[in-house]
């Protein structure tokens with residue numbers, strides 16, 4: 088997975104950062120992010136997330152690591168399961184909430200740069216923006232580069248290219264949901280090598296894993312445990328030299344439940360992002376560049392970042408306007424749909440492996456949240472041109 092460039096020079100941090108950040112402020116580049124995260128806060132057993140890491144000011148100014156929107160939507164969801172005593176509610180405890188939150192950050196930070204290395208997160212992000220503008224990111228690049236700027240934008244419920252059809256984007260989204268659901272529920276054992284995932288997935292999703300993860304013999308021996316506990320560092324030396332990716336901090340034997348919870352969080356991230364108005368244009372239409380998480384119905388278009396204005400796109404990624412409002416039409420509220428999936432996954436986790444209910448979840452999503460009004464619609468821009 089590593090694309091490495093030689094380290095050409097070394098300049099002490101304090102000398103280079105003022106210049107880099109000045110540049111970043113001007114050139115914050117093309118990417119799929121959606122709802123902000125804030126990895127410097129942690130869940131502490133109440134609905135409030137508390138500050139546990141010092142929050143770097145400059146990085147926050149230029150990036151999406153500012154408001155804990157994904158985290159708060161996740162807490163809302165897990166509390167809904169617990170407080171409405173849905174099946175599986177008894178599994179929800181502080182430890183689960185903390186690790187699902189780690190998972191909901193995974194899509195934005197799959198190499199776990201945060202919270203310890205915010206400068207690396209941001210500089211790699213910026214470098215990825217530059218490379219994406221030159222169309223230079225390919226499958227040899229690491230997951231961080233591909234998640235935000237290239238072919239893995241389904242991790243944020245977006246199209247990866249300007250011409251991708253709604254059907255193709257949905258198919259990738261649903262395959263990611265299948266994979267993460269089956270890991271989260273224990274159907275796929277966490278130490279299963281990627282080359283054997285086909286034994287656990289529908290043929291379509293097995294193809295998806297081949298296309299995006301094991302193409303040309305790459306990552307055949309990766310496992311869900313490794314994928315979801317990656318912890319790497321990668322220095323950037325300006326002007327544009329990228330250092331070696333070093334993932335030696337990754338734990339090879341993480342606790343099973345942590346891996347399952349991170350997978351569940353990653354699944355929730357995709358559902359949550361699909362409510363970002365700049366990522367998915369849902370029915371019915373409304374005016375204004377902001378997101379709503381309640382009463383949002385079928386998909387008109389999945390949007391492509393390349394077709395949008397960066398500044399306008401960001402407007403929809405802060406707090407949804409109806410964050411604290413009651414839910415609306417049944418089946419079309421982010422926390423309601425998310426809570427149902429969490430409940431299924433937590434119950435399945437306690438059952439024997441062969442009673443996995445992913446097929447039911449998939450059918451519900453296809454008919455509901457990811458119903459397509461025009462399956463052949465090309466990726467759009469929404470109101471964010």
Ligand SMILES: [Zn+2]
Pocket residue numbers: 119120121122194195242243356360
């Ligand atoms: Zn996202």
